[in-house]
Amino acid sequence: MSGRHARPDMNGTGNESDVTTAIPMVAGGSASGSTILQASGVTMQFGGLRALNDVSFGLSEGEIIGLIGPNGAGKTTLFNCLTGLYAPTSGAVSLRGNPMPQDPARVTEQGVARTFQNIRLFPSMTAAENVMVGRHVRMKQSPLSSLLHGPSFRRSEAEAAERTEKLLAFVGLSQFAGELARNLPYGDQRRLEIARALATDPAVLLLDEPTAGMNAQETEATRQLIFAIRDLGISVVVIEHDTKFIFTLCDRVLVLVQGELLVEGSPDEVRGDPRVVEAYLGAPPDEVDAQIHAAEDEGENHR
Amino acid sequence: MTTIEKAPSQALAEPPRGRLAALAPYTSVLRIVGGVLTLVGAFLPWATFVLNDGPYPEGATLEFFSEPFGVSGFRLHLVLLGLASIVVALVPVAAKGRIVRGFGWGVIAISIVNGLYITVEGGGFGAITASDGTAAFGAFVALVGGVVLVVGATAGGIDPPTHWDLKLGRVVEWLILLVAYAIVLLLVAAVLTSGGQGGAANPFSGAVFLSFLGAVGGAIAGLHASGLLGWIARMSERHRIYSVIVLLLAALALPLTSAGTEYWMTVAANIGVYAATAIGLNIVVGLAGLLDLGYVAFLGIGAFVAANLSGAAASVVGIELPFPLVLVIAAVVAGCFGAVVGSPTLRVRGDYLAIVTLAFGEIFVRSAQNNIGGLTGGSNSIPNIPPVELFGKGFNESVTIGALNLPSGVLYYVLIVLIVAAVMWVFGNLKNSRLGRAWIAIREDEDAARAMGIRTGPIKILAFLIGAMLAGFAGAFFAHKLGTASYESFRFLESVTLLAAVILGGMGTIPGAVLGASVLFVLPEKLREFADYRLLLFGLALVLIMRFRPQGLVPDAHRRAELAPESEAPPDHPDDGPAGGTTVKAAAT
Numbered sequence: 001m002s003g004r005h006a007r008p009d010m011n012g013t014g015n016e017s018d019v020t021t022a023i024p025m026v027a028g029g030s031a032s033g034s035t036i037l038q039a040s041g042v043t044m045q046f047g048g049l050r051a052l053n054d055v056s057f058g059l060s061e062g063e064i065i066g067l068i069g070p071n072g073a074g075k076t077t078l079f080n081c082l083t084g085l086y087a088p089t090s091g092a093v094s095l096r097g098n099p100m101p102q103d104p105a106r107v108t109e110q111g112v113a114r115t116f117q118n119i120r121l122f123p124s125m126t127a128a129e130n131v132m133v134g135r136h137v138r139m140k141q142s143p144l145s146s147l148l149h150g151p152s153f154r155r156s157e158a159e160a161a162e163r164t165e166k167l168l169a170f171v172g173l174s175q176f177a178g179e180l181a182r183n184l185p186y187g188d189q190r191r192l193e194i195a196r197a198l199a200t201d202p203a204v205l206l207l208d209e210p211t212a213g214m215n216a217q218e219t220e221a222t223r224q225l226i227f228a229i230r231d232l233g234i235s236v237v238v239i240e241h242d243t244k245f246i247f248t249l250c251d252r253v254l255v256l257v258q259g260e261l262l263v264e265g266s267p268d269e270v271r272g273d274p275r276v277v278e279a280y281l282g283a284p285p286d287e288v289d290a291q292i293h294a295a296e297d298e299g300e301n302h303r
Numbered sequence: 304m305t306t307i308e309k310a311p312s313q314a315l316a317e318p319p320r321g322r323l324a325a326l327a328p329y330t331s332v333l334r335i336v337g338g339v340l341t342l343v344g345a346f347l348p349w350a351t352f353v354l355n356d357g358p359y360p361e362g363a364t365l366e367f368f369s370e371p372f373g374v375s376g377f378r379l380h381l382v383l384l385g386l387a388s389i390v391v392a393l394v395p396v397a398a399k400g401r402i403v404r405g406f407g408w409g410v411i412a413i414s415i416v417n418g419l420y421i422t423v424e425g426g427g428f429g430a431i432t433a434s435d436g437t438a439a440f441g442a443f444v445a446l447v448g449g450v451v452l453v454v455g456a457t458a459g460g461i462d463p464p465t466h467w468d469l470k471l472g473r474v475v476e477w478l479i480l481l482v483a484y485a486i487v488l489l490l491v492a493a494v495l496t497s498g499g500q501g502g503a504a505n506p507f508s509g510a511v512f513l514s515f516l517g518a519v520g521g522a523i524a525g526l527h528a529s530g531l532l533g534w535i536a537r538m539s540e541r542h543r544i545y546s547v548i549v550l551l552l553a554a555l556a557l558p559l560t561s562a563g564t565e566y567w568m569t570v571a572a573n574i575g576v577y578a579a580t581a582i583g584l585n586i587v588v589g590l591a592g593l594l595d596l597g598y599v600a601f602l603g604i605g606a607f608v609a610a611n612l613s614g615a616a617a618s619v620v621g622i623e624l625p626f627p628l629v630l631v632i633a634a635v636v637a638g639c640f641g642a643v644v645g646s647p648t649l650r651v652r653g654d655y656l657a658i659v660t661l662a663f664g665e666i667f668v669r670s671a672q673n674n675i676g677g678l679t680g681g682s683n684s685i686p687n688i689p690p691v692e693l694f695g696k697g698f699n700e701s702v703t704i705g706a707l708n709l710p711s712g713v714l715y716y717v718l719i720v721l722i723v724a725a726v727m728w729v730f731g732n733l734k735n736s737r738l739g740r741a742w743i744a745i746r747e748d749e750d751a752a753r754a755m756g757i758r759t760g761p762i763k764i765l766a767f768l769i770g771a772m773l774a775g776f777a778g779a780f781f782a783h784k785l786g787t788a789s790y791e792s793f794r795f796l797e798s799v800t801l802l803a804a805v806i807l808g809g810m811g812t813i814p815g816a817v818l819g820a821s822v823l824f825v826l827p828e829k830l831r832e833f834a835d836y837r838l839l840l841f842g843l844a845l846v847l848i849m850r851f852r853p854q855g856l857v858p859d860a861h862r863r864a865e866l867a868p869e870s871e872a873p874p875d876h877p878d879d880g881p882a883g884g885t886t887v888k889a890a891a892t
Contacts, residue, residue: 083754108756116754122747125740133744137756139737143765146736147729153736160737200756 036061036235037112037204041091042081044074044259051077053259054091059204064226064236066250066267068243070279073256075239076117079206082237083107083114095204109137113202115193117209117239123182127173127192128164130181134199135160163199171195171225187218194225198234205229207238211245223249247271255279326458333455334392334403337448341385341410344445345378350421350430351439356506359421363441376511377413380518381445384409387525388452398462401528407452409521413514414449418442420510465530476538477545483535484546488553492560494519498829500566512829554720558713568712570828575719576602576781578820579726581804582813583773586730588802589811590739591766592746593648594657596798597664601771603671603793604640605633605778610685610788611678617685619677626691626783633779634772641771645764652749664798671790684789691718691783698783715784722780726773727813733769734811742766743811800824807848809855818856 037059044052051074059065067075080086082093084100084107093100095110113134122130139160145153168174171191176184181192190210197205207226211219219242226249230236240246246253247267255263255270257279263270270276326333349363360376374382388406391399421430421442432438471479497515498508526532539546558568584598612632614623624632644663651659674681690699691714698714733739741762744752753759782788800823808819826844830837848856 085750085754103758104750104753105756105758108754114754116751120748120751120754122744122751124747125743129740129743133740133752133755133757136737136741136744141737143738146738147732149732149736156737196755 034058034060036096037082037237038094038097039078039082039091040094042078042088042093043090044077044081044086045089051259052081052088055256055259055261056091057254057261057264059235059237061203061235062230062233063252064230064238064250066246066253067237067239067256068241068246068253069256069262072258074259075256076208077259078256079114079208079237079239082206083112105137108200108202111201111203112206113197113200113204114206115190115197115208115210117212119186119189119193121181121189121193121196124180126178126180127168127184127195128161128177130192130196131164131167131199132160134167134196135163137200167195167198170198170228172221187214190214190222191225194229198229202234204235204237207236209239209241211240211242219245243271323454323458326454327460330400330455330459331392333451333458334399335389337403337407337410337450337452337455338385338387338389338392340448340451341381341388341445342448344414344441344443344448345374345381345385347441347444348439349417349441350425351432351437352425352430354421354424354430355426356424359424360507360511363417363421363439377417377514377518380515381410381413384413384518384521385448387522391525392455396529397465398528398530400456400459400461401464402525403456404453404461405524405526405528406521407449407456408524409518410445410449410452412517412521414442414446416510416514416517418446420507424506464528464533467530467534469534473542476542480535480539480542480546481549483539484549484553488556489560490519492557492562495562495571495825496567509830551720551724554724555717558709558716559707563710563713565710565712568710568716570825572712572715572719572784574821574824575716575723576777576784577801577804577824578817579719579723579777579780580774581801581808581816581820582723582726582730583770583777584801585770585805585811585813585816586733586742586773587766587770588805589816590734590746591742591763593645593763593766594653594660594802595767595770596657596661596795596802597644597667598660598770598774598801599793599797600664600667601637601641601774602778602781602797603667603788603790604637604771605775606782606788606792607671607679607685607778608633608636608775609779609782610680610688613688613783615685615688617680617683617687626693626779630776630779634775637775637778638768638772641767641769642764644771645767648763648767649760661795664795668790668794671793679790680788681790684787684791685782686787688782688786688788690786691715691780715780719780719784722776723817726776729769729773730813738762738765803845807845807855809857812855812857815855815857822856 035058039058040056042052042055043050055074055078057065067078069075077086081088082100084102084104087102095107095112098110100112101107101110122133125133139156141153141156145156165174165177168177171194173184173188173192173195176188176192181189184192190212194205194207194210210226211222214222223245226236226238238246238249247270250267253263253265253267253270254261255273255276262279263273263276265273350359353359363378384406388403388410391402391406396402418431418441422428424430431440431442470476494512494515498510498512499505500508523532557563557571562568562571580599580602583601584595587593587595587598609629611618611620612622612624612629614621644660647659648656671679672681674683679685690697692698696714698718699711700714701711702709702713734743741752741757744755744757745759745763749759781792785792801820804819804823805816806819807815807822808817809815827837827841830840
């Protein structure tokens with residue numbers, strides 16, 4: 001487990017920008033160097049229910065944004081809109097100034113990767129194979145070369161295997177490479193999901209409750225891991241209920257309440273805002289716990 | 304020889320359960336008693352008179368003692384299992400309980416099959432207790448012996464199979480593998496031919512086959528527990544290419560064994576056709592997880608394409624092309640249909656997809672029955688398809704190489720072995736590639752696969768296309784081998800049987816599909832003498848296998864678990880939940 005807290009060295013050569021250089025740059029993209037992901041006026045209507053109402057925010061390069069809010073506030077819905085799983089009823093999402101495609105696979109190709117609130121690994125595949133699947137979008141391997149196993153096939157497999165090894169070491173799961181994903185301990189499954197998302201060479205990583213169900217040490221390890229990911233130049237958006245975790249992790253915090261963006265600001269601003277306290281933090285702990293379970297059910301139904 | 308080390312085993316030993324725990328101190332005695340009872344049972348008569356259909360094979364009647372110690376057939380199997388159990392009980396070996404339990408179940412299977420058969424065929428209990436007071440208790444004693452063996456084995460606790468870490472020099476390992484595969488070859492030939500051809504001339508073939516199957520099963524379970532099979536499996540994994548070559552040669556050598564008659568070659572070739580088709584279906588169902596209930600239609604398309612291009616008098620196309628070309632065309636045409644059938648998968652999932660494929664299968668059969676476009680011959684079928692001819696040699700002829708006379712059908716057998724090998728190669732290569740991983744990811748969780756950047760639509764259609772091509776390939780062979788192409792060979796039941804072969808054998812594995820196809824297409828053949836009970840027994844066998852081995856006969860994950868680093872402690876089970884923590888939220892999965 002020694003690699004878990006260590007600083008990342010994903011390519012072994014000390015060149016940390018390797019993760020992002022593999023991402024195809026979209027024309028007119030990161031020249032400004034500031035906003036990479038922009039949501040403008042995103043509204044999502046499910047029948048009579050307005051899950052998101054005119055949500056706008058921007059994500060800068062190398063920034064960690066926290067997304068908090070009571071359950072049913074629409075946090076996961078917003079993630080689904082950002083990753084092309086849902087088409088917003090109105091409003092738009094753009095990546096480096098280009099409109100986001102309405103297809104999760106193409107969104108991932110463009111450089112936005114995500115994890116899921118309820119872990120969604122490929123349970124009967126090994127940890128290494130899970131990460132190899134993440135390499136899918138970056139591997140150049142035609143069906144014909146998949147069949148013939150020629151030299152170019154072996155090159156691309158070796159490259160993917162090497163990256164997989166490094167990513168597993170990066171999240172501290174090297175010793176479980178050959179273990180079936182379903183047999184991993186809970187916290188390691190969450191970490192494996194992050195490794196799998198990183199394998200797609202994302203510019204933006206969306207984490208949906210990455211510390212849910214973790215104890216204090218595991219939460220701290222996850223915090224270090226997210227910092228390490230940020231240090232690779234990847235922008236991160238985190239949904240989390242653990243406000244202490246969010247306030248010590250994020251550069252900026254968004255508070256979503258009933259589908260509306262209530263407050264946006266630095267952790268200190270958000271913590272002191274009376275509206276936030278009333279809408280979310282003020283609730284007694286028991287009630288928060290109850291809401292958490294309700295939210296998970298709700299998240300299930302939407303998917 | 305180097306010493307055998309026992310590696311730290313991953314699975315925990317099962318402690319003796321419930322009332323059996325009380326018997327724990329007597330396990331060795333029980334095992335020896337069970338073994339002795341088995342031996343006694345083997346040497347006792349099993350029937351008091353000659354059965355109606357003639358003498359039961361292997362001299363089971365009271366006259367048995369006219370030939371003292373002339374043990375053969377099921378009695379020989381009992382003697383071997385009984386002796387082996389006693390030896391294991393006395394000699395210090397690991398995982399004793401598991402080994403003896405395997406042998407015990409073998410003894411039970413032999414006793415029940417033969418005892419029941421003698422009783423039923425002999426017209427009730429008269430077969431074992433004659434009116435003059437003589438009695439034949441052989442089956443009963445052996446059955447008790449088997450039960451005592453299983454009880455004695457279980458009472459001592461069931462240890463996990465032993466793990467041998469023995470590594471030898473390359474040449475030695477090659478020789479061991481060679482011997483192992485030779486034994487496999489002889490075993491396959493023995494199982495295939497056991498009981499003989501059946502029919503009126505040999506009314507006992509089914510019982511003999513089932514009894515032999517029980518003996519082989521018990522012995523394999525015991526050997527697996529001893530760690531020998533796992534050791535050989537890991538050895539063959541180390542010498543992959545060598546193993547593949549030797550296995551291919553072993554398969555080609557089947558005509559040289561007792562199975563080398565025209566009849567068994569035909570049976571083996573039919574198994575080969577369904578094995579190749581099942582491997583193709585395994586891509587669609589086993590890898591990509593798309594339920595296809597009309598898959599046999601692609602076998603049919605391949606067969607009808609080949610029939611029409613064979614120069615058969617009844618075909619409307621009326622051109623004759625060389626067989627290799629026909630193979631390719633049949634595969635391509637079937638593949639095109641596969642892509643068409645696969646296209647609804649973009650919108651339809653799960654049960655609904657099964658209905659779509661079911662409908663396609665029905666459309667195909669009805670169209671073929673109605674002789675659509677004159678291409679299928681309708682209810683007349685397309686008869687008189689000429690045999691495959693390559694290098695001026697008809698494949699239905701017998702072959703003479705030097706002093707060696709091989710029966711007709713051997714060339715077809717060799718051809719289907721090569722086809723199955725090619726299909727295996729396609730499956731194996733695709734499975735271990737970007738495409739194969741994408742298929743498995745879709746099977747595991749389609750939404751997560753899409754979130755990982757897999758464009759699920761084209762990838763799923765590709766699964767249908769390639770699976771259909773492999774079936775079309777097999778279909779072209781099928782038409783020539785059979786000499787006719789009739790819609791009756793491609794009904795819904797065939798699709799279901801193929802699907803059962805894949806699931807029964809183990810989803811997503813090559814040996815699983817081959818084994819499943821063999822079981823499902825040999826068993827009905829072998830059980831033919833049970834007449835009215837044939838399908839009942841067949842169904843019962845399926846239910847039992849699925850109940851006791853839901854992962855299939857050759858499951859995929861096992862091999863993986865074996866390849867996992869063994870020095871590591873097993874990880875905590877995820878069901879244990881998060882250790883402590885303030886905000887405990889169960890994973891909603």
